[in-house]
Amino acid sequence: MNITAAYTDLYQLTMAQVYFRTKPKGRAVFDYYFRHNPFDGGYSIFAGLEDVLHILETLTFSASDIAYLEQHGFEAEFLDYLKNFQFQGTIYSSREGDVVFPNRPILQVEANIIEAQIIETLLLNLLNFQTLIATKASRIRYSAENGVLLDMGLRRAHATGGYYASRAAAIGGFDSTSNVKAADDYNIPSSGTMAHSFIQSYEDELQAFRDFAQWRPINCVLLVDTYSTLKSGLPNAITVAKEMEHRGDRLLGVRLDSGDLAYLSKKTRILLDEAGLSYVKIVASNQLDEFVIKSLKEQGAPIDIFGVGTNLVTGKPDAAIDGVYKLSEFNGEPRIKLSENIIKVSLPYKKQVYRMLDENGMFYGADAVALFKEEQVGEMEHPFDITKSLDLNRFNHEALLEKVMEHGKKVNPTRSVTEIARYSKSRLEKLPEEYKRFDNPHIYKIGLSIKLKQERDALVLKHKF
């Protein structure tokens, strides 16, 4: 998608014009974080970072963007500034694919306030969506255990969001996608089967299977439920699989797309095995999600490959993740946003986040947020409950925010989707099981260093009415 700097909300530009007149050199720090894990889950998977950095490196206003803004009342000198717009800020971020939690900075932008404001919408748009979908994908991966996962959601996605959904799905643990464009651009394996229309276009299901197997024998999967899975589709698929064997080919699988998938997959496995086709795999699809797949596993359904569409790429049942971008420092001075809801009070200053590790290198279950310049953080306190604190001296810890962009240029070479997915898997392996379960997962602790809490509380008092 060709994204230009006008991929933003109008109010960013309106504010930018005023900053341009009043504080053109203002230096801002903004925090990106969200307030709740999606799906009532115990964690989230951070995704979308490489896309954001890649776009920021070359982000400009096009001639037609400038013409549009000219027609909508923006002044000439400001438009001249926008003609030369380039993001020149510095970004610290969690690594893409990491396991992240609510109410702690995941990414921080340090930049001229005009630049930081103009990129807000783009950044939130890409990070919120991909984090939602990568998290959904990782839950589906959790249920599917070692099963193969195929993303088939593009047709049901929210328009071009399907492009980024396929990328995020791969980060969360999907093995391949039916989405050819995303597969090509992001180097994700592509795969697929056949549609009902192919079979319907023939008078005879057997002939449809024969033609398909003859002309596309590699990775051939036959869809067996167009008329009757057990009475027609499966016997015809077995006939064709045997014919393929005579030609030295092998049928990869059969796909079940309706009915009771546990019952049908068990019957299918028995019939395939009886026919000497134990190598033929069973693919299942039809409104799958993490809960249906979990149930199928519990019922002992011998499904090898799960095709998941709608529920994955739309992040059902959560339409969005509530990620926000809040000003925490301006020209070196702390900034805070108060709220009636105590959980929504923002954290001032540039910060670092430390993850506590237990003696086996597993995540202990606590991240401490501290001022960036603090050298030692010996204790973290609950953000609001004065009775709760944790001595951190006994833990090994790791700093989670690393510099990923400096003066508008990426610091590291681009990490591939495969590399990010591998990293995500290794991080999830360090997260104890109790945070991964779907029902009432354990709550991961987020605490504040004593100094950060003091700074926040002093600012709360300063702005109190």
Ligand SMILES: Nc1ncnc2c1ncn2[C@@H]1O[C@H](COP(=O)(O)OP(=O)(O)OP(=O)(O)O)[C@@H](O)[C@H]1O
């Ligand atoms: N054994 C099972 N246990 C739990 N859920 C299942 C099982 N078999 C199928 N499902 C799920 O139940 C839902 C059934 O949906 P629906 O009633 O629309 O399917 P269908 O009538 O079989 O299919 P279609 O309408 O495409 O012919 C799907 O989400 C499917 O994945």
Ligand SMILES: O=P(O)(O)OC[C@H]1O[C@H](OP(=O)(O)OP(=O)(O)O)[C@H](O)[C@@H]1O
């Ligand atoms: O159920 P989902 O998780 O969204 O998975 C994608 C669905 O899309 C296809 O159906 P569709 O009816 O669009 O096309 P078809 O005629 O090829 O089955 C496919 O057969 C799956 O059922």
Ligand SMILES: O=C(O)c1cccnc1
């Ligand atoms: O390859 C498939 O089987 C497929 C792809 C997209 C949607 N439904 C099915």
